[in-house]
Amino acid sequence: MKKIIYGLSNYKMVKDNDYFYIDKTDYIEKIESLNERFLIFLRPRRFGKSLFLSTLQYYYDENSKDEFEAMFADTYIGKNPTPLKNSFRILFFEFSGIEVDGSDMSKTYHDFSKNIQKGVNSYLSSYGYDNKYIDHFSSLTNPKDIIKDFFNIAKDDKIYLLIDEYDHFANAILAYSMDDFLAIVGKGGFVRSFYEVLKSATQTGTLQKMFITGVTPITLDSLSSGFNIASNISAKEEFNLMAGFSQEEVLYSLENTIFEICPNVDKNELLEKIKTWYNGYLFNIEAEDRVYNATLVNYFISQYGYKRCKMPQKMLDVNVASDYKAIMKLFHIGDSEENFKVLNDLILNGEITASLKDRFELGHNFTREDFITLLYAMGFITIKSELFGTEIIFKIPNYVIKILYFNYFAIEIEKRNNLKIDADIKTVVRELALGNIKLFQEQLNTIIKTLSNRDHYGFTEKHFQVITLSLLSFAEFYFIDSQPELNNKYPDILLIRRDEKVPTNYLFELKWLKQKDNYSKAKKEGLEQIEGYKQLDKVKAIPKLRSFLLIGSKDGVEFLEV
Secondary structure, rough: OOOOOOOEEEEEEEEOOOEEEEOOOHHHHHHHOOOOOEEEEEEOOOOOOHHHHHHHHHHHHEEEEEEHHHHHOOOHHHOOOOOOOOOOOEEEOOOOOOOOOOOOOOOHHHHHHHHHHHHHHHHHOOOOOHHHHHHHHHHHOHHHHHHHHHHHHHHOEEEEEEOOOOOHHHHHHHHOHHHHHHHOOOOOOOHHHHHHHHHHHHHOOEEEEEEEEEEOOOOHHHHHHHOOEEEEOOHHHHOOOOOOOOOOHHHHHHHHOHHHHHHOHHHHHHHHHHHHHOOOEEOOOOOOOOOEOOHHHHHHHHHHHHOOOOOOOOOOOHHHHHHHHHHHHHHHHOOOOHHHHHHHHHHHHHEEEOOOOOOOOOOOOOOOOOHHHHHHHOOOOOOEEEEEEEEEEOOOOOOHHHHHHHHHHHHHHHHOOOOOOOOOOOHHHHHOOOOOOHHHHHHHHHHHHHOOOOHHOOOOHHHHHHHHHHHHHOOOOOOEEEEEOEEOOOOOOOEEOOOOOOOEEEEEEEEEEEOOOOOHHHHHHHHHHHHHHHHHHHHHHOOOEEEEEEEEEEEEEEEEEE
């Protein structure tokens, strides 16, 4: 099996080391066909943007001319080269490694300056400039001075600027402080001053083309007229699949990797699992293909293919999980209470309706539609369908994001209600896996009694189910199915072990009793439903299955094993 691209974003290394590669080079031709020279392309984290940016670097760099055949001969663009190939000098900045300390902006300023220095010095070394210039830039500390002096020195060059993760550090600042964010991107701020110089360089002709990647448009929107030259192509139909994988590309990847070395695998079942976990994104309402998170698909293949043809212990890599959890801090922008109501509605109903905002104006009120637009940009919701006019129905894209929501929801419930969720929730779910249900029962009972007795919460059976799922979402050794369709029957929760070492599987059916509801009737109905599920072939095939009816009310939760 070929090596899988995971954690690698250098196109030359991918080709030199014969990694399995999904060809995206036809998009180079599409980009050149646009009547735009300065582009920004936004996608959620870990979507393959950096590898595509590196592809542009080696395709356009005049220094890579002699290696063109070796790197591109077997690609679309190698067979259909454009007139602009290998015709620029590449200035490259990468901003993901900038440190952010919420209490001290000086470290961020220093790291930003160092990143500008690094990009400039790399350029000067690559294109044969005298070392005196490198010494000069090493002595400068102001990012505006660095980039301004650079363009004065390189004024006769033909430059293509590439910026990767342009908003990574800015989003982190925004999560800490709206005021600090506005200070760095507003008039006189060091980020705005940097982009103002870039804008000037486009007007003189030194900076001829530009391609910027990031997650959200908030930073560029906030720069206002300081940088109003970039065209955002993120929502264009023809670029829906420029980052990420289509269903066809995922199947092609599996056929050339897992299916080659694991001939006995159930291909349809495996593809369905990958689809459930990593698919679902749509970046244009007219686009036909839903998009898979490419990095997570590659993670899955690398783990499965090199791990004895078994499902990975973790379906979400810890580095990716930490990325998403860090960006969840943006949920507190603006009115965090109103934002939580949006999340509450989304989790309870599975979808939400709103219009996408054309731009963010953080100096004004941060509205419900601003927050929903932000969730969409970050990949926490995606387009489900068009309602009418500009109204769009959004949904949670896949199981990865749903689990992150449930984790976050449990933590927010604890914080907002002064609850004490067990300090080691993983101990609770580990005991559950071992067949010891007492700790989980006590934890769930405490939370339900507290929340259901608070009138403002408007507690329903749906809340009961979401709270239960939120606690169970910390059990990484289970696949959690919420109301899976089994022969037109829908058990509320199935916990299916990912590893045969896990001794217990679970089926939970949930009933919620309001004060006027009949306990005996609800109990009888629940028990009959479970008995019906247990007669299904798919349920019979689940080994070591324990089934419980959970009857919840303002007085707590009763567990009845069936």
